Amino acid sequence: MAKTSGAFMRRRTLLLGMAATSLAATARPGFAQGDLLPSWNDGPTKRAILDFIARTTLSGGRDWVPVPERIACFDNDGTLWTEQPIYFQIAFALDRVKALAPRHPEWRTQEPFRSVLADDRAALAALGEKGFIEIMAATHSGLTTEAFTKTVLDWLATARHPRFNRPYTDLVYQPMIELLALLRAHQFKTYIVSGGGIEFMRPWTERVYGIPPEQVVGSSGVTRYELRPDGSPVLMKEPKVMFIDDGPGKAVGINQYIGRRPVFAFGNSDGDQQMLEWTAAGSGARFMGLVHHTDAVREYAYDRPSLVGQLDKAWDEALRRSWTIVDMKNDWKVIYPFELK
Template sequence: MPDEFLRVSRRALTAGIAASLMAGDALAQEPPPRDPLPSWRDGPAKRAIFTAIRRSVRDGTPDRVPPAERVAVFDNDGTLWVEQPLYTQFAFAIDRLKEMAARDPALLQRPILKAAVDGDMRAVMAGGERGLAEIIAVTHAGMSQAEFQRIVTQWLSTARHPRFNRPYTQLIYQPMLEVMRLLRREGFAVWIVTGGGQEFVRAFSAPTYAVPIDRVVGSVGKTEFRLGADRSSELFRLPEAEAVDDGPGKPVGIGRFIGQRPQIAFGNSDGDIEMLQYATTGRGARLGMFVHHDDAAREFAYDRDTHIGRLDRGLTLAPQWGWPLISMKNDWLRVFP
């Protein structure tokens, strides 16, 4: 395993010791190497991560990337946390819709909203993107950005996953947290690039992933500035989409918000294909990887035959493009923290 990633920084570790000990003695007293990815089994996926980072940061090599240009991007749903049996944001939307319908039963006269409240996911999915957009518009608009984030934060503090009975923010993937930590240590800027709502993910990205809100790129709804008579001001959420950060929209969002082509990209579904293509077609060391959900015992097993996190084209393209698959079953010693 590469020495660069199996040691605590030699410079930081030995600086104090070298002042009072001979150099040889200092090296002799170094602690044994520590694996920065302890939740990963040794194998091709783990080695691919180490190799890409080593090539990007090693001095004197043609693939070295200056620290200011080191960028790694991660999809969220299914890449950093659980997305089955429903996207977490959609579970939030349904719970909020139920609360709203209790106050205003007239909402249930709209078929797609009634199907969502009744738990008829077949009918909801049959409505396609238009039906989902209607549910999101009703439950995510008509309030300020600050109020929306307050509602999301409150929901996340009480909501539990239907299978694991744990908060959604505890159902994050420990192996991916370790990769993010390693990348930061090696000078990479770590971003989340998600098809989910940008403000929804920003509500928990910092405490959950240590990713600040200004490094979250997602789908964005339209907002407008409003100034009150008392000179208070707010950004008010409108029931319209401004940009959808999925599929080919992901590279566009990366260009708009990050302004640099990433060297490393992690996804899990066909919606991440264009992001991986964008990341891995530049010069120098490049890495694109898919998290493959193949562990029904510890999480879920799905790829082609699902409406949530479908990985179909990606399975075909991965070997053609040199994107290693991360097997949740075989590559991860543990799934959740």
Template sequence: MRIGLTALIARATVLSLIALTFGAATLLSEERNAGVLESWNDGAAKRAIIDFVVRVTKDGGAEFVPQAQRIAVFDNDGTLWAEQPLYFQLAFAIDRIKSLAPEHPGWTTTEPFKSILAGDVETALATGEKGVAQIVAATHAGMTTEKFGEVVDEWLANAKHPKTQRPYTEMVYQPMLELLLYLRDNGFKTYIVSGGGVEFMRRFAEDVYGIPPEQVVGSSGVVTFEIGDGGKPELIKQPEIEFVDDGSGKPVGINRFIGRRPIFAFGNSDGDLQMLQYTAAGNGARFAGIVHHTDSDREWAYDRASHIGKLDKALSEAVTRGWSVVDMKADWRTIFPEKR
């Protein structure tokens, strides 16, 4: 069949317009995302994040999500900041025990305090839940919430990480700081959902991550209302544990304190598995990501056998379900922010 000259010109014009339209859309998309996630190498993880954000924020798009429903949740230890050689809040508790020891001479012969004072943290933790409860009671309870906050502030201002000699608040991951900002710039509300103590994390979350205290979900102890000296109303921290925000507790905490199923979640360990499952199980577009610690030179390399941040079942499920796994060594151009 012969095609006339007019038809050929018309077809060429349509094809040119289509090419120009898609080319312009590509340029606009590239311009929109230029300069974002600068500390991320251009790999599958970065592309998956940007692709997801573009899809759920495209007004009129098939996967558009209203801004009120753009909830993103992040684990803290090992996801937003480092967690080796031991959880930073545990380092706080250990330092606190050492500073309080002169007031408690009996600790030198009583576990778990005896081992902590001798520098044997492994033996102290081997005392199990009872020992941990004693550590929490001695270092986190028996004071007002305001006093506890002051103690945490002082520790964060002076304590240094044993390997890097940097303040603990500088052991945050620069790529994740950029991710938090990128999400907020695109209408997401970012939350911390972590096994760490909620009142501990609230002391630095806003300054370090830009996440206000009311968007921090964590483990908590019992707090009671009392009338203190001079008739001043006070909140007193008690030694009993009220809520553990880890494992299956994370979806429960999300439901209790956020009230919406997230569409975006990041973790790094088996303790985050249920949070990732809960997020991924919702309707519509979903993103589940895992930080895999693979860089023994710039940070640490650990996963399935680690006693801190064990990543075993969650890693296997990520592969099966097609979740994004961030290879720290390959995907992150830099890990920690420049020293201040």
């Protein structure tokens, strides 16, 4: 047994060494060449990730996963980029209300739009989910899918985060960018499975994360096929919800749009609990991870009592089932790519 174990360890070390060579060309300046996750501090979290990848990609190993089954699913908000002080798609929707207000003079006295135009965040919060759904419906419909894509990209090019004064796409997590690349280098197919709108994310995820639009699963609204007078077909966005990809919906969305159960999944909140449970319920080697926001200086610190990204029930389950928990303050050397410049 000892001889077999030693051989396994040597093969795993060789595997990691080969991966290090292939990724060395993309290593950031200032980090040691060959570090597979250079923005991660050495410790049990980093070791758990590297060990899982090594075990599941070692041909002939006990935990080997065939390439077609190497499915890795990531939440977006709070897992791949910052989600505070409000979800970025909501920030987009609020800005769209202001941009569209000249066409809708009735909004000056009509809620929830009145509160948006008055920048009355307390009144807006009091309107709750119903108010935000109405805002999303008004600002995400009445456009062709192509026009909506352009609107999203134009906003991302000009909008700035209120705390960091940087484009929202600058606020992606460098350690997770490295993890996505490492998984793909080992023939994992990486997906986003997010409560965010699918058509809000798809225009930019390939450029920012290397995840193409067909590998993005998210909440979606109804679209309608329409022929224009010149005979050209378009898809029109309607103010109706078709699918909510959050909570239990994430497991449903994975089954419906991916068709394979993930072997690797990462989230950060109670909205990801069912996705992690669904991943864990499969046979063979599984990895379930949660990002815990513990760094108020470099990012934000929050968990259970949070209006955005609440980590309560999923936190308890992660502790009970020994899922991997990333402590942002202690596990990440840097948080954002711009910290490396």
